[in-house]
Amino acid sequence: MAIFAGMHVVLTLPGIAAFILSMGMAVDANVIIFERLKEELKSGKTLRSAIDSGFKRAFVAILDSNVTTLLAAAVLFYFGTGPIKSFAVALSIGILTSMFTAITFTRWMLHNTASTGIKNSKLYGA
Numbered sequence: 001m002a003i004f005a006g007m008h009v010v011l012t013l014p015g016i017a018a019f020i021l022s023m024g025m026a027v028d029a030n031v032i033i034f035e036r037l038k039e040e041l042k043s044g045k046t047l048r049s050a051i052d053s054g055f056k057r058a059f060v061a062i063l064d065s066n067v068t069t070l071l072a073a074a075v076l077f078y079f080g081t082g083p084i085k086s087f088a089v090a091l092s093i094g095i096l097t098s099m100f101t102a103i104t105f106t107r108w109m110l111h112n113t114a115s116t117g118i119k120n121s122k123l124y125g126a
Contacts, residue, residue, distance in 0.1 A: 003097060009089075009090070013083070014084070014090070015086050018086075018087045018089075018090035018094060021094070022090075022095055022098055023098075026098030026101065026102060028065070029098060029099065030102055030106060032061050032062060033055060033106055036054035036055070036057045036058040037050055037055075037125075038054075038124065038125045039054070040057075048111075048114055050124075051107070051110050051114060055103075069091070070092060070095055073089075073091045076091075
């Protein structure tokens with residue numbers, strides 16, 4: 001929302017729909033990351049190595065889904081008019097933002113949590 005406000009974007013109904021879709025994609029990315037983290041913890045890895053391995057395994061799936069969605073948004077922008085173009089722009093902004101936060105911010109938060117001494121694997125779902 002801060003990026004939309006900074007760009008002075010007027011949120012129309014297609015823009016709101018794109019924002020909601022972007023939020024869903026962001027949640028999906030975090031679910032994939034945490035599921036891979038749980039798999040790595042269940043295989044017996046330490047917390048730090050499970051975080052790194054989980055992110056490496058999740059990155060491929062997240063990148064694939066986001067690139068596919070960005071390609072669809074590019075096609076909508078190229079062939080669409082009016083509200084379709086605004087949907088494509090809002091979707092692209094949301095997807096790029098959610099991918100950035102899923103890859104950088106979530107990893108940073110997990111590493112900070114792991115460095116605080118909270119190493120109980122049950123807290124991470126394993």
